Amino acid sequence: MEVLSDSTEAYDRKEKMEIYCKAGVSEYWIVDWRKRQVAIYLFDWKEDGTNYAYLYKTVTKENKEGLQIIMFSNLYISFDELFDLE
Numbered sequence: 598m599e600v601l602s603d604s605t606e607a608y609d610r611k612e613k614m615e616i617y618c619k620a621g622v623s624e625y626w627i628v629d630w631r632k633r634q635v636a637i638y639l640f641d642w643k644e645d646g647t648n649y650a651y652l653y654k655t656v657t658k659e660n661k662e663g664l665q666i667i668m669f670s671n672l673y674i675s676f677d678e679l680f681d682l683e
Contacts, residue, residue, distance in 0.1 A: 598626040614638065618648045624668045625650065633658060633680055639667065 599609045609627060617625050618640045625638040635656045642648050656664045661676035 598628060600628045600630060614650055618650050624666070628679065630680065635664060635676075635679070637667065 599605075599613065601609060614625055621640075623640055625640070627636040627638070628634075629636070637653045637656065638650045639653045640648055640650050653667065654663060656676060658676065664674070664676045664679070666672045666674075
């Protein structure tokens with residue numbers, strides 16, 4: 598999970614995502630506190646063995662019930678907890 602900041606946003610969205618993908622991480626969350634949204638990316642492999650990231654889901658206040666850690670379903674954080682709305 599990466600929380601965006603103005604100084605690291607470009608790095609988190611490109612280089613860091615590529616690093617995690619190559620390292621075999623299965624899931625990558627980008628938390629944008631300014632927009633109050635979470636972009637959940639999953640990593641997969643093509644038939645030729647190259648890896649790639651794809652946007653699985655974007656969670657906002659409107660669909661906050663959909664916030665779930667995919668790879669560790671026993672772990673849970675609510676949208677409101679994540680953005681400290683309670």
